[in-house]
Amino acid sequence: MGFSSRTFLVAPDDTLWRLSTSKFDRMLRDPASHSLPTFARQRARMASVVVELVASEPMRVMRTTYSVLAFDAEGRLDPSRFEEQQFALVESVVAPVIASSAEENNQPVVDATARFIAQGGRWTPSPALARAIDEAALEQRPCGRL
Numbered sequence: 001m002g003f004s005s006r007t008f009l010v011a012p013d014d015t016l017w018r019l020s021t022s023k024f025d026r027m028l029r030d031p032a033s034h035s036l037p038t039f040a041r042q043r044a045r046m047a048s049v050v051v052e053l054v055a056s057e058p059m060r061v062m063r064t065t066y067s068v069l070a071f072d073a074e075g076r077l078d079p080s081r082f083e084e085q086q087f088a089l090v091e092s093v094v095a096p097v098i099a100s101s102a103e104e105n106n107q108p109v110v111d112a113t114a115r116f117i118a119q120g121g122r123w124t125p126s127p128a129l130a131r132a133i134d135e136a137a138l139e140q141r142p143c144g145r146l
Contacts, residue, residue, distance in 0.1 A: 004058065005021055005048065008137070009045070009050070009069070010046070010125075010129070015144070018131065020145070020146075027037070031077045031079055037074065040074060041073050042106060043071075044066050045068055046066070048064065048067070049134070064133065064137075066123050068122065081094075
């Protein structure tokens, strides 16, 4: 038994494109050399899926997260924006714990900046699209590769 991470970009018409982890990593580290012209000038939806493997075969989806990637006019990813959104997501998870502690000490907590930044980097698929993403992650539905 093992796990595999699968990444998909979703085109405006809901077409799914599989993006290898190594390519996504290169896009984050060196966007100038690793662009996706197909997504130029777009905010593309991304689904990151963790799949359980048994004998190297995908068995079930364990977790899916949805985020948004911003591409410039040449199709280069904006890594700083993605990082900012990911840090804000983590902060929005940790903030309620901190707020609870602050309330116990009678300290008001009102900064919601991270929540708004994080919201700009998330999306929720329709049930049909979520099913299509799961099927693609489990290799039950064909999809193109980037």
